[in-house]
Amino acid sequence: MNQYLYDGTADGLLSAIAWILEEEPDPEKVMLRERMDTLFEEGFTIGTDATLAESLFFRLKQFAPDAAHTLYSFMLAEKEGMETSLLHYVSLAFKHGDQVKGYLTHPAVRDIVYIAKKAGRELHRMKGLLRFEKLRDGAYLAKMAPDYNIIHPLADYFSRRLRAQHWFIYDVKRRTAVRWNNGSLQFGTIEQFTTPAFSEDEKKVQALWQAFFKTIAIPERKNPRLQKSNMPMKYWKYLVEKQGE
Amino acid sequence: MDTFAKLQILSGAARYDVSCASSGSKREAPSCGTGNTSSSGICHSWADDGRCISLLKILLSNDCIYDCAYCVNRSTNPMERASFTAREVIEITLDFYRRNYIEGLFLSSAVMQSPDYTMESMVRVAEALRTEEQFGGYIHLKIIPGCSSELVRKAGLYADRISVNIELPSQASLQRLAPQKHKNAILEPMALIGREISTSLVERKVSRRAPQFAPAGQSTQMIIGASPENDFQILRLSQGLYKKMNLKRVYYSAYVPVTADNRLPVLASPPLLREHRLYQADWLLRFYGFSAEEILSEDAPHLDESFDPKTAWALRHPEFFPVEINRADFATLLRVPGIGVLSAKRIIAARRFSLITYEGMKKIGVVLKRAKYFITCSGRSFEKPDQPPALIRQQLLLSENREALVSAPSKQLVLPGFFA
Incomplete structure (x- = not known):
């Protein structure tokens, strides 16, 4: 069984997969791992080529848009140690097209689809659970700490929704941030974060929301278990309505 | 105030x-405005009763001239009365929307002065949101029975969804508990909305610029357990509404006693389990190809409390089973207890690659707890074949109870906004 190594970056991973699909007669018999530079490491290292990586993604998108979407969601999870599964998945996707997602009895397909689903689910959840706060200069700021690196698609989503607004989203866990202003998105990293001053009416609007949140529940039907299963507690930290609980 | x-x-x-x-509904954000809608719907929070919050759900006013027995806002109920101005509703909606608390506005109202006056005030809020504020988010407007058809038409042009509440499942109950509401005043706007929606769909096929009319469709709601109708009557009513009026959703709400009235039943707690079973049966009507007459009959007009309606149907029809997983078509798979739309789709997708075994079923994520009594995989059955329904019934009940002891599953309904 042939073994290959790559440099650990997303581009490296995709270009390695592209290279293997091109050169190997049977990619499903091949292993791919991140290079650790240990003494007895075996395997041939494939160089990183960003254009190769990009062209692989676009070819897959043309051939099997659903499978490409799964690949994209999987990459958001930044999962380590699943490179071989991903290689086999992409290889099968080029063989079977979008029908590959039904091949859940194949271990590689199942693992990749499972992780991609989890990342996709968190992205959908954050579209609802993200909370913006108004700053003194009229811009809005949202903080979050998601399990997966979803800031890119999330920013894309809000750029279509809150178009006329000037806003920031800050990922506290990864220290990455995005800014939307005058029709363009800018991504960056923040080393030291200081919370800016809020606008004067911010506390008032938050109090309105907290009051609404309390009264909209029917007291006779109280069900904290259901609430927690729909809205896990790990997200409560940045929810205005769940402060002080 | x-x-x-x-x-x-x-x-x-x-x-x-x-x-x-x-x-x-799929609405793009206006270039200088706020908000769009997402066709899958988005929940923004979950309240203490576990129900999702996606819209700012408020009344324009609770100052009602009607005196419906079941309603918290009935005119004889001594409570504090308040009314929003249009401006106030607009400000709160936008303030909440910009902070991503909500998907949009759900606006209903008690009947102030007259149905027309009330409906006009509500439509004015929606109109101002859309035209003055360039608001592109979701708007759900309640239609006040008895208002003019002109106002219904206007509401449909600004809102994504509109709904007329049927309130009670029969004319007799309506007369007894809500004497000021009439069946025709409820059904007429429903039929009008249904017609307008289909006209707009046809026009939009011709021209994409034709105005949308309530693109997310219409829904209704009825109270369960405040009046004597049985489940069979209720399901047949829903079936009629789906088929004849083209409704997107019928909502059932377990009666919660909010005012004392000797026309109303006294309940220890709201009939949540009954409500849950009705929703399950409703899903069978809409997504599983069942008819109300298959689920219930005149002789057995109540849904089984201990089993979901599909399992109850399967136990009554042993001749239909076992179903062979590797050959059955989609509609047949859907009739197996425990196999839903998602599982049935997965089974069909996985069959393209190989025969499905028992382990394969688990791998693709089909829950076998109930299904295992009703299926075979390539001729092999999981349980002893040809067990009498009475025995299956017992085993199912046992497995349910064992779980109940361990985790006490919540009987409360989740309102899955995604399928609405």
């Missing part, structure tokens, strides 16, 4: 309205 106090009163009065769906 300040906005804060009004919000407390008017959201508390709106909480018995069940619908919170924000799905089914």
